[in-house]
Amino acid sequence: MYDRRLAIESVAHVGPGQFILGFECPEIAAQCRPGHFVMISVAESIDPVLRRPMAIYRVLRDASNTPYGFTLLIEVVGCGTALLEQKSIGDHLEVLGPLGVPFSLPTKDEASGEHLLVMGGVGSAPFPLVAEELLKSGHRVRAFVGARTAEALLCVDDFRELGVPVEVATDDGSEGFHGYVVHPLQGYLESEDPANAVLYACGPTPMMRAVHEIAIIRNLPLQVSFEAPMACGIGVCLSCVVRVDAGDYGDWRYVRCCREGPVFDSRRLVWQ
Incomplete structure (x- = not known):
């Protein structure tokens, strides 16, 4: 740092x-x-x-x-x-x-299925670098990009330049699927049923929660980059706390998004 x-x-x-x-x-x-x-x-x-x-x-x-x-x-x-x-x-x-804690990405020698990147709005920002690192290690990547309008779509060109297949969704239907980005994701999983797929998500909390529910139903791993208000970024102010499963210590406890996150296994988070 x-x-x-x-x-x-x-x-x-x-x-x-x-x-x-x-x-x-x-x-x-x-x-x-x-x-x-x-x-x-x-x-x-x-x-x-x-x-x-x-x-x-x-x-x-x-x-x-x-x-x-x-x-x-x-x-x-x-x-x-x-x-x-x-x-x-x-x-x-x-x-x-x-x-913060970055995404946990497989190395070249670690076997895995297709890596599916799901993003909404400015939550797209970290994913070109994720895709770049995965491709360097020889892994397959597919991106699902959502936004309110076609004008608001981000990183689509980045993925195409990397040779990553992209599926787009817009709330108003001005480009790609008319609706939320989780629907193309769900459709792809149902039609292709990729073995050992790995999910990643960043964007509005309702979108990430919907991806989490898909991951639970299909028993797929999901890492989310969680967005929370931050004042210091180093764990001192406690303004960015989020709830996680407390395991043997109770129902839930708070952790600092800036220090223990922003990337979490979605199963650790308490989705409210």
Whole structure:
């Protein structure tokens, strides 16, 4: 974990209220794993005082494959992300990371079935890096991408560039399946019945809960990257606690999403 004041090296607007910020920092980039996040300041002043959690989107590598930087895929949802959208190349921000528990991905020698990535909205951000790592290890990957509208879809081009099959769903039917992304997932599982499939999900909580229910019914493993409000990102403030099964100690207990997560086995979580 490093705390660095970094200059913004690149800015790219990819959709309405959606943009990518790029930073150079070999120390952070070298430690980034799929599912990690950073805490980033949103202004050079102390207002707003709190940093915002952002998933690592891509790790930047030079010609020798050495990591030298990273990017963040951000969607405007409040005053903090609105301030970030106004940033320009050369502006400086405080960045703490990488943080959290990343996804647990199989190595090249570990046998597994198809890896199914299910995402909604800006919850798509960590999955291009997940897909990239899985493909490097020789595993099969398929993506299910959901959003409110076609304009709001994220990462579809990333997956296609990687050669990953993509199924799209939009709430308004403007692209792909008309409805929630869990329906194409369910349809694929029913029609193909992939042996030993492994599920991953990130997005709105109701979507992840629906994927969890599918995983339980079909007895498939599922890792979710859970989103919770975070003030510090290092486990001190306790603002991001989530409920998990307490096992022998009772019905449930709280754990910190920033330290014990954000990635959890979905069976550990108490879905409310």
